[in-house]
Amino acid sequence: MLPQKKSFIAGRIASLKYAFVGFKKLATTEHSIISQLIGLFIVSCAGFYFKISATEWMIQTLAFFLVLSIEGLNTAVEKIADFIHPEFHKKIGEIKDIAAGAVTFAALGTLIILTIIYLPKFNIF
Numbered sequence: 001m002l003p004q005k006k007s008f009i010a011g012r013i014a015s016l017k018y019a020f021v022g023f024k025k026l027a028t029t030e031h032s033i034i035s036q037l038i039g040l041f042i043v044s045c046a047g048f049y050f051k052i053s054a055t056e057w058m059i060q061t062l063a064f065f066l067v068l069s070i071e072g073l074n075t076a077v078e079k080i081a082d083f084i085h086p087e088f089h090k091k092i093g094e095i096k097d098i099a100a101g102a103v104t105f106a107a108l109g110t111l112i113i114l115t116i117i118y119l120p121k122f123n124i125f
């Protein structure tokens with residue numbers, strides 16, 4: 001059964017509560033999200049080590065949170081697909097591949113950003 005319609009304030013507070021439940025679930029149970037959080041921790045250490053600028057911090061952090069957000073949506077798509085059609089189906093496979101492809105776009109962008117930030121710090125050219 002759907003929840004009862006709430007007042008504006010009560011509705012916003014309830015939405016925040018549900019969003020935090022989802023956030024906690026993603027961050028503690030989904031391996032793809034956990035591995036990206038570890039990646040965020042590693043690049044944050046690199047950021048402190050190489051003393052990157054405020055602009056570089058903002059772009060690096062935004063890029064990682066973009067990947068995390070899209071990965072979260074990808075997880076939701078996978079769960080919907082498994083719920084509505086738990087058996088093997090070509091169309092379900094295609095839907096899951098497309099959702100994973102969306103994560104790949106963001107991940108590629110993040111890889112390019114990290115290369116632009118950190119490659120010059122290594123003085124190898």
Ligand SMILES: Nc1ncnc2c1ncn2[C@@H]1O[C@H](COP(=O)(O)OP(=O)(O)OP(=O)(O)O)[C@@H](O)[C@H]1O
Nearest residue numbers: 032078085086087088089090092093094096097100
């Ligand atoms: N029910 C299905 N029918 C057809 N193909 C499927 C089905 N489930 C998964 N696949 C194929 O297997 C791939 C991986 O699916 P899965 O649900 O395991 O995602 P995953 O990215 O490995 O999961 P996670 O995000 O948990 O690591 C899909 O992209 C799809 O190609």
